Amino acid sequence: MGTTKINKSRGRPRAFDMEQALDKAQALFAEKGYDALSVADLTDAIGINPPSFYSAFGSKSALYGQVLQRYAELEGIDIVGALAADVPLAEGVARLLGEAAANYGGGNGTGCMVIEGARGGVDAQACQQARRLLDMTYDAVHSGVSLHAPEKAEMVMDYVMATLAGLSSSARNGLSPDRLQRIATIASRQLAHELEEK
Amino acid sequence: MGTTKINKSRGRPRAFDMEQALDKAQALFAEKGYDALSVADLTDAIGINPPSFYSAFGSKSALYGQVLQRYAELEGIDIVGALAADVPLAEGVARLLGEAAANYGGGNGTGCMVIEGARGGVDAQACQQARRLLDMTYDAVHSGVSLHAPEKAEMVMDYVMATLAGLSSSARNGLSPDRLQRIATIASRQLAHELEEK
């Protein structure tokens, strides 16, 4: 079942570039979302026919899962790094939100693929795949926050997740990166105040 | 063309209650969103057959528009009241966000129907209908904010709209009303600080 490309496999060679195809798919999923993007859109963009698509990716849902994973690995925020133990929590959160603002607004301003995907729509399975990644993100941030301020973890988590959702939404609304950054800055400042209070 | 019910119209009388049908439709659209809700779902919930549905509402899209309008009128935030001229801006924004937190979390926690609908999905027309209402909301808040602090209007608007989106998203994620309220409170405090600075 290995899909590694190193294999100089025996049969007829693939007529399209796998990495470019994944790039295309990622861009389209990010822009349109799972439901609004048809397999025909994907095959047209990649330049292949349906049988090649299904042979290469299994299904629309499987490709989405692969693309989500890819997105999380390539464009994900370094949560552990931002919330490292030797960094004050307020500063760590500020880094986190700042990175998010940069990532969400960068490229084509499509926001966060995980947050937007987890919001769901028609296809429940697609939503769950994104939700799973969002839950993992939540857990990573939560454990980082708990290191510094376990008794305020719930408050911080609620505010951080809401801010991330707001940033993603604002990015999709077309806000420029610097305006997103300003939102992140304001949010970070207040959280710093909240954390100073005993 | 009057669809008022006062008319003791001539033909066969309607076998379902219009107001209850709109309630059902509103609840379903709010819960599932436009794309994931089929006409069959609607007719089943109302207890009618497709021809009655189309005779009464015109189309799925038209019903959605009517329900959106209804939502905005019945459950919308009193923006003009919250941002009245004789109220300090910081307090007005706090009222606005507080009302939003209460509304989004109340009921079944489906967030804001306008914000969620404007996020779009498969049907572009449905998205535009919600987007139109969201733009009107934006304009109302903007003119209220401009009354007090025109030079900071952009910053305030960005932050307020992002916070509203974050609150709506958090509500859909199941946050309790008091946790939503806490998010709104924190956001309001920071905005108060930002407004104090020259």
Add this chain to the structure above:
DNA sequence: TTATTTTTGTAGTGCCCATTACAAAACCAT
């Protein structure tokens, strides 16, 4: 009663969707 109007239920319509059967084509190994 008879005519007119509107809603109702039955049973479809065509469209777009994700997905696949099938055989020809293009590569490797022998």
Add this chain to the structure above:
DNA sequence: ATGGTTTTGTAATGGGCACTACAAAAATAA
């Protein structure tokens, strides 16, 4: 060459969708 393997292109297939044709039913108006 020959056989084995995988991808390719053509052309479907079934399912769900929004929507509708049609005639019977239920009311009012004359």
